[in-house]
Amino acid sequence: MAGQGPLARFKVLDLTRVRAGPTCVRQLADWGADVIKIEMPPSAEEGEGMGGPRLGPDFWNLHRNKRSLTLNLKEPDGVAVFKALVADADVVVENYRPDVKHRLGVDYETVRKINKRIVYASISGFGQDGPYALLPGFDQVAQGMGGLMSITGLPGQGPVRVGIPVADLTSGLFAAQGILIALLEREQSGEGQWVQTSLLQAQIAMLDFQAARWLVNKEVPGQAGNDHPTSIPTGVFPTKDGHINIAASGQRIWKRFCEAMDAQALFDNPAYKADADRSKNRQQLNADIGTYSRKYTSAELIERLNKASVPCGPIYTIDQVFADPQVRHLGAAAPLHHPRKGDVAVVDQAVRLSRTPSVIDRATPELGEHTDAILRGIGYDDARIADLRKRNVV
Numbered sequence: 575m576a577g578q579g580p581l582a583r584f585k586v587l588d589l590t591r592v593r594a595g596p597t598c599v600r601q602l603a604d605w606g607a608d609v610i611k612i613e614m615p616p617s618a619e620e621g622e623g624m625g626g627p628r629l630g631p632d633f634w635n636l637h638r639n640k641r642s643l644t645l646n647l648k649e650p651d652g653v654a655v656f657k658a659l660v661a662d663a664d665v666v667v668e669n670y671r672p673d674v675k676h677r678l679g680v681d682y683e684t685v686r687k688i689n690k691r692i693v694y695a696s697i698s699g700f701g702q703d704g705p706y707a708l709l710p711g712f713d714q715v716a717q718g719m720g721g722l723m724s725i726t727g728l729p730g731q732g733p734v735r736v737g738i739p740v741a742d743l744t745s746g747l748f749a750a751q752g753i754l755i756a757l758l759e760r761e762q763s764g765e766g767q768w769v770q771t772s773l774l775q776a777q778i779a780m781l782d783f784q785a786a787r788w789l790v791n792k793e794v795p796g797q798a799g800n801d802h803p804t805s806i807p808t809g810v811f812p813t814k815d816g817h818i819n820i821a822a823s824g825q826r827i828w829k830r831f832c833e834a835m836d837a838q839a840l841f842d843n844p845a846y847k848a849d850a851d852r853s854k855n856r857q858q859l860n861a862d863i864g865t866y867s868r869k870y871t872s873a874e875l876i877e878r879l880n881k882a883s884v885p886c887g888p889i890y891t892i893d894q895v896f897a898d899p900q901v902r903h904l905g906a907a908a909p910l911h912h913p914r915k916g917d918v919a920v921v922d923q924a925v926r927l928s929r930t931p932s933v934i935d936r937a938t939p940e941l942g943e944h945t946d947a948i949l950r951g952i953g954y955d956d957a958r959i960a961d962l963r964k965r966n967v968v
Contacts (some may be wrong), residue, residue: 576935577931577959578732579598579606579607579930579931579933580605580606580617580927580930581602581605581607581624582606582608584602584606584607584664584665584757585607585608585610585662585663585664586599586603586607586608586609586610586665586667587612587659587663587665587670588609588610588611588640588667589612589666589667589668589680590667590668590669590697590836592669592742593632593636593713593742593746594669594697594713594741594742594743594749594773595667595668595697595746595749595751596636596746597610597636597698597742597743597746597747598695598745598746598747598749598753599639599640599667599749599750599752599854600636600637600746601746601747601923602750602753603638603639604638604639604923604933604934605876605930605932606933607665608640608641609640610640610641610643610659610944610948611637611640611939612641612643612644612645612656613642613643613645613941614645614646615644615645615646615942615964615966615967616644616941616942617949617966619761628733628918628938628941629912629914629915629938630942633938634918634920634937635920636938637922637939638910638920638934638936638937638938639933639934639935640936640938641939641944641947641948642940642941642943642944642945643942643948643949643968644832644942644945644968645945645965646967646968647678649966649967651682651782651967652967652968653679655949655952655954655962655967655968656680657688658953659948659952660685660689660692662952663689664691664693664748664757664766665692665693665694665751665753666680666692666693666695667694667695668680668694668696668697668700669696669697669750669870671698671699671710671711672696672698672701672702672703672707673710675696679915680693681855682696689766690764690765690766691757691760691765691766692766693757693760693766693767694766694768694769695749695752695753695770695771696768696769696770696771697745697749697770697771697773698711698772698773698940699711699712699716699771699772699773699774700772701770701774701929702770702776704962708882711772711773711774712773713739713741713742713773714735714739715773716741716772716773716774716777717735717736717740717741717777718733718734718735719774719777720741720773720774720777720781720849721777721781721784721785722735722736722740722741722780723735723736724795724796725781725784725795725798725803726797727797727799728799728823729796729797729798729799731797735796740777740780741773741774741777741780742773742926743779744776744777744779745771745773745775745777746917747776748771748775748776748779749771751768752769752770752771755769756769759881771834777886783804801934802821802823802858802930804853805823805824805858806823806849806853806856807820807823807828807859807860807863808820808821808822808823808891809860811860811863811864811867811870812864812867812868813867813868813870813871813874813875814868814869814870814871814872814874815872815889816872816889817872817889817892818867818872818875818876818886818888818889819886819887819888819889820863820867820884820885820886821884821885821886821910822884822885823849823852824849825875827883827884827885828841828846828852829841830882830883830884831879831882831884832888834879834882834884835863835866835878836866837863837866838871840859840862840863840866845858846858858865866902872888873947876888882906901944906921906922907919907920907921907922907923908920908921908922908934910934910936910937911937912937912938915937922934941947942968945959945968949962
């Protein structure tokens with residue numbers, strides 16, 4: 575229900591679309607923030623919009639726990655409504671192309687004149703300024719420019735995108751983190767600030783140790799396929815009925831692995847004696863491990879290795895993920911009910927708080943479902959609301 579959760583005292587104005595921005599705002603909504611999703615009125619919007627079908631899985635998963643206000647910011651009276659909302663808001667989040675917010679008159683400098691306490695978050699493709707600032711941003715483009723595609727896939731295969739929109743998702747998460755930091759700082763200073771991130775920055779940050787290999791050692795990482803680039807042997811290995819992941823790097827785990835596999839010959843092989851040897855001879859090592867792993871079914875081998883405390887696990891399809899007993903125990907799928915869609919689940923938050931947990935109990939709203947209530951909350955009477963509707967402002 576509205577008003578629950580540790581962020582319930584904060585009001586968020588959500589100007590975001592597609593994925594990166596909505597990912598950010600979802601973090602705030604799930605922890606109780608009063609999120610007003612601002613969308614174009616139906617007749618002013620082309621087709622079904624950039625977020626896909628409203629009751630489709632993507633839109634449904636991104637926009638739960640929000641209220642919906644239709645508002646045409648291309649109209650002066652629409653901007654006036656937005657500014658009235660800003661006066662009592664804590665956070666604004668937008669992921670327009672950097673010049674759009676200035677053209678609409680809803681940029682940070684304008685907004686902070688109304689409310690100096692506002693925390694204003696911007697997510698863009700390449701940053702708010704610089705030579706690429708006005709270029710359109712797209713996740714796969716950021717994956718390529720951010721180096722991820724050069725280290726993903728099989729050696730010699732050519733660049734490969736990751737199967738999820740990593741740059742979109744992580745830029746949204748970084749923006750949410752920045753917002754929370756700014757809200758904490760505001761408790762001391764009394765003032766908000768402008769939080770900025772981009773798909774490109776987020777993607778580069780997510781390179782982590784792969785980026786450090788270049789920055790520190792001037793080593794350019796390449797594709798390693800299913801093998802871990804530095805921890806060997808770690809990768810995908812065949813079984814009687816499929817494949818599993820095994821991570822047996824480090825001398826102690828390597829010894830336990832060989833014992834569990836009844837593979838003393840591997841442990842005794844001088845080519846695999848130390849970590850450096852196993853790294854140097856990884857291709858042959860993987861092939862040799864395969865001759866042992868194929869003796870077992872996936873379930874049999876996982877059971878053996880788990881008993882020996884060797885990290886391993888199955889390789890699931892998505893339906894199998896949500897059928898796994900540990901996943902079900904963790905509650906990774908949060909149930910929701912909608913009068914038209916019925917009982918459906920969404921992806922739950924990945925972090926738990928012992929006293930103030932996240933609350934996912936409001937399905938994605940209908941377009942403009944809360945428009946009248948929100949407008950009345952800032953002093954608009956029925957006659958003014960009717961006039962705004964007549965002129966397609968809301």
